[in-house]
Amino acid sequence: MQTLSYLRAFDIYTKGGRAYLIYSFPREKEYFFRLKESTDFFSFIDTKGRLSISSFFRSAENPDTIKELSLSRISNEKSFLTYTKEDSHLRTHLYSALSSDGKKWKKTDAIPGIHSFGTIAPWYLFEKQYILYFGDSAIRIATSTDLKEWHIIPGSILKPRKGYFDQSTLRVARVLNVGDYIALFYFAKNKHKKLCLGVVLLDKQAPGRVVWRSESALWEQPDHWVTNKIHILGIVQTDENFVAYFKHGRGEIFAHTLRYDREVEFPYTKKKTQAKKEKKSPEKKKEDSPLVLKRFYDNPIIEPKRENHWEALATFNSAALCLDNKVHLIYRAQDHGGISVFGYASSTDGVHIEERSDTPVYFPHEVFETSKGKSTLHPYPVPSGGGWGGCEDPRLTQIDDTIYMIYIAFNGSQPPGVALTSIKVDDFLNKIWKWQTPRLISRPGQIQKNWVIFPEKINGKFAVLHSITPQVSIDYLDSLNPDDVLIDSYHTHQQYANKERWDNIVRGVGAPPLKTEYGWLILYHAMDFRDPNRYKVGAMLLDIDDPTRIIARCTEPILEPDEKYENEGLKNGVVYVCGAVIKDGTLFVYYGGADMFVAVASTPLQTFLEELLSSGKASFQNKK
Template identity: 40%
Template sequence: MIKKRTVKKSQELKSSLPVGFMADKNGAGLLFKTVDPGQPELYLIRGKTGLRFTQPKTKVEIVTALRQKAKIGPYQHLAVSACDKGYFMSFIQKGKTADSLVGAVSKDLKRFSITGKISKVQERGTLVPNYKLNGKYCIYFGQGSLKTAFSPDLKKWKISELACLAPRSSYFDQASLTVLMAGLTSNGILVVYDCSYKQNGRQTLQIGGALFSLSDPNNLIWRSEVPLWEELRDIGSPELYPLGAVSLNEEILVYFTTKAGEISVLTIHQPFPSVRAKKVFASLKRFYNNPIIVPNEANDWEADATFNPAALYDNGKVHILYRAVSKGGLSSFGYASTKDGLNIEKESIELSYVPREEFEGIHTRPSQRTDLYKSGCGWGGCEDPKLTAIDNKVYLTYVAYNGYSHPRIALSTIEREDFLNKQWNWEKPKLISAPGVVNKSGCILPEKVKGKYVIFHRIFPHILIDYRDDLRFDDGRWLEAKAKITTRPGMWDSRKLSVGATPIKTEAGWLVIYHAVDDRDDTRYKVGAMILDLKDPAKVLYRTTNPILEPDEHYENEGKPGVVYPCGAVVLGEELFVYYGGGDRVVCCATAQMKQLIKSVKKDKAVSYQLKKVVCS
């Protein structure tokens, strides 16, 4: 739970506007200027905790190189850092044609002498306090991407050519970055930045963090995978603007203000207590000879696309059931097998499951069909299979689509012996999800839990879980949502997620390979992993903070761009094989060492901090 706190201004401060913050060994300081239309004045008021500013205010003067009092009216975004010359202030000077970042030094916080403009910088910046590298001071600045600049005397600055921190596609900080603070830690230089954005009339506030090497301030050694703090503002609530941030008493204080000058303060407790220079994320390695199954014009039933493969290991082979789309757009399932998990036995390929029911579109007229890409790249049939072996039966769950109504989950079964002998004696399929609702990604857990069958399914946007006494579905009840696994706001799986492959039992728990979409990158499907409790599959023990596979290869962007869509996974020896559809057109495979993947998923914990509410007066 994230909480915020508001700084109450005294009657004396109500006719003023906050313009910046600072912190040193004596506590925090709030810089504010009066709103006198004639000649605004700048003041500093101190507070030991950064939450209560109650000490007497001190007037602050800024003088030019000619020792004339500067007019502070156009000065914004003041940031003060301690250094060997006393204190260094950076601020934005608003200009008629362009803004400038300006520097000034002071020995006593009462009188600052302007040292000049910081090269051609127009964005806000902050000096790394009490820090020099080879005799040079360092400042971080920017709005969009962040850069560094170095100076031997705080007067002449040289800007680094390349950005040290840029927005990241598919992450919470894909919007413009604004530096709020730079501070020293035992692990490196900590940079706190704002990456808030506004969409559909609602403001989302987000704070990120990054750590740079003490020996090279451009060398990024750590970056937060999730926001250090995030809040979705209500429509109509006052918009908040970032004032700055300070490090004080092993906490980060982040300050926001409204246009009216009201200040909100956020505390991030014990920042970065154990940051590691390197973090190994779970990932999958693509087969070098991908794709492993491609459309075949010689077979009409698989001439247009072959993708989204289910997989089952039995009797020394990996058995693959993949979605195949005919020239006419009807989806059915093809069969293929492989002994090593990668190289398909070409002679094994054959049609294994065809639409047979009205709800699969066998009598749908062309005039009834809707957009091809409403459900993959076909207009109807049997789509996106999942296979589960229980006892001597193989259960097939899939999406049944007639071309015009809501796609629903269907179930069919076959005897194990018939399946292995490729005698496709499938039972009559039945719909198991409710009408009038799009429900996909149905999948049955390979074992009962507490005497119940466990079925995963997806009604936008979450994974839903049902528990049933049997799998006959003859009681008139549709799939229900007795539990769910939710999306994660601000992360790569924030928009929607579904179980991809049938879960695999491990000592750590049920390994689930899943696919998801990000609100900020909603045209790309990505793959992640989670581990569920063996005795309570609704309980997520571990979950990757980053995708383990993204649609970056050309064959994942031809057909329908930006799709990696797993439907099957098996374990061969010590290795995990994940089978997925690439670009809604081809079948691909990616692998990982099972022990290493489990280890990485268990260690992959997002770093985030909570805030408590206080009121300052």
């Protein structure tokens, strides 16, 4: 790219397959912003006329005080401008301006609480809100419905990583809208104090959730460059590459190509192949079947609360316990950083929430469930259940005067495992959250999920059901003291009887077992290879005295992801059960919809069990 040291460059953006450089001449008596145009993204020529923001800066700002600037398109008509200036105390402030026609601009005051460069995700709205990314140590987000008033979301979505190129302060470079993702490019310094460029992909369904992060720097500062004289002008997307533009020294402009196949292997660039339809999908169940759960008409019963940062992103996968004829729920909640904690809610009728906690009732603090500590040196490559750490998917079981809680523990570095804690019933009912110190009860280094505790001893032993594939696996224990429990579990997701069944891929147990006159009622999650990526719920009965023996199993799903709140969230096409209770002769099932909401479905217990028993002999038994 040619050297343009005689001009002052501010930003580079694309429109109609061309790149445009915003610049000015420093020695002009009147400050005008001009454009240079490029069709190959490297050679720029002058265009006629002056840019419309010229009048704005002549009347509202002194361009000499501008440090960084970014112009973003919001729609075909609207454009949004962000830029930084320093005050008399040399503190940076972020300002913005909005144009509805690309000609007239209206300036807003400095955005309170933001003292670094920031820019919005272009051509993008999340639930009618614009998303601004900023940060001078870690990357954070702010939201706005009108681009005037901004709400800063507590916490950060991206932090430095020890042992990587981005181990120190992170700063936003540019944000692009790329396919199914938001691409956020950021600056950081490596151990040699050199400036580096990194990138993360953010989920459009949850703009604070990191889907992918570059393992190495996309660009590193050349040895002869001076760090404090490097400025990013823009990053644009071509048909084959990304091109980053830098300004250095007295105004020299350089371009660096970021290639997909060598430097930026984004997941979204991989070609998606259309799976061939092996067989016709199974016939849809009849809605009036006694085995089909009936959803509550006013679902979901628990939704994210934006005013509570710890549950602002998602609330789902709730445990349930019926005490004193009231249903108590412990639900999983996520913030915009993808960290999971537990909240509390209750209902006297099982469907209407009457009480809900304003703060978490359980949160991660042990090394196996928090990102603190040395374990973050080697981040786990994929999230657990859509999250990046914390406590996930609780299950509650009461035995005598103690409530035991099994949950998934994930620290963002090691594979997710199963943890156990407990609380006294009186403390639980009085909302005195004195939980016993949790411990991992699964083997460290193994991926383990979907374990449940039977609500009473079997043959004088505590019983933990930890797998139903390839066989029903239960460990019998003398104690449920977490320090005394370590279970080795083996499970598969392979098919069982035949490919014609709806549950030819079994994922695991849902809610803890419920004791009935016919046997232990087990709800479980399964999929059908003919209907992929859709979690469904099934039911089976286990023998009361020997729960490794299956008495009956449903021939059709009892719940499928058909509603909007089960298909539009963080993980579409999911109904995921973690809690169920029997209350006044009714089976209430509490489940997560699309990894974002808590919903409930119910059915009369007696007719449900009779239909389940009459559905035929179970087609997969414990292998001897």
